[in-house]
Amino acid sequence: MTPILNHPRAYLERLVRGILDPRRTIVHLGSRARSQLDMYRESRIRARVEQSLSKFSPEQIDSDRIRVISRCTDTHSVDVLRYVNEVRSDMVLQHHVKFCLSEFRRRGVTGVTPDVDCQTLYALVRALKPKIVVESGMYYGASAAFILSAMERNGMGTLHSIDLPSESADAFGTTFGLGCMVPLPVRHRWTVHWGDSRQLLLPLLQGLGEIEMFFHDSVHTYPFMMWEFTSAWSALTSGGVLASHDVWRHRVFDDFVSESAPSIVNADRIYNVGLVVRAR
Secondary structure, eight states, rough: OOHHSSSSHHHHHHHHHHHOOOHHHHHHHHHHHHHHHHHHHHHHHHHHHHHHHTTHHHHHHHHHHHHHHHHHHHHOOOHHHHHHHHHHHHHHHHHHHHHHHHHHHHHHHOOOOOOHHHHHHHHHHHHHHHSSSEEEETTHHHHHHHHHHHHHHOOOOOOEEEEEOTTTTTTTSTBTTTTTTGGGGGGGGGGESSHHHHHHHHHHHHHSEEEEEEOOOOOOOOOHHHHHHHHHTTTEEEEEEEEEEOOOTTTTHHHHHHGGGGGGEEEEEEEEEEEEEEOO
């Protein structure tokens, strides 16, 4: 049977509301049109990103990861390689992540930060040894899981995550809810700030003082990314690192590096993660 026959009363009520208040119908149709347009734009962006990343091999990513992190943190390449192997052999973390990902696939969840980029964040935090890291865009906590696990190995560090509650995901603290990919043993280093980054980021940075690392993984529009980059850059200590996911989406990363060149000592990409180091 068709939905309208299954729920005739509900559809009749909706039809009556539309007749009595035509503006509701106009807004509804406009929202659907905007939603379809956003989906089209996102699919085009995703296609460009996948094409840009298709040329990378696992061997090249490993080579870039060791080279870039070693240079950006003044860490010996042997130690960076050890950090990469360390996270790959962390069975507790890997088992928990795979357990969550298998459930996400069953539910049709997408948009989780890939393991290849999370390994980069882990090695970066192990090498940089930051006391305070701020990230925007937590979602299910893939990046947070690796950042916090690296902090636990370092024996130091606190992560502050900013994100909006999501109506499409289970609640924070539930088995497969927001932030669920972060293993329980490392959550004592974690503080989550719920709300819009545009309202929370600047007060948080002012309250924390200088930070050693910022990771952007929230709204990937040019103006929003540039605003977050600029805001976090002013809070970074000398030698601190600004990292961003999805840097292949448009030119904002390159433009930020060009505009901030006098205060940058290093800038590079590792697959889909961009790193910028503030001059000492």
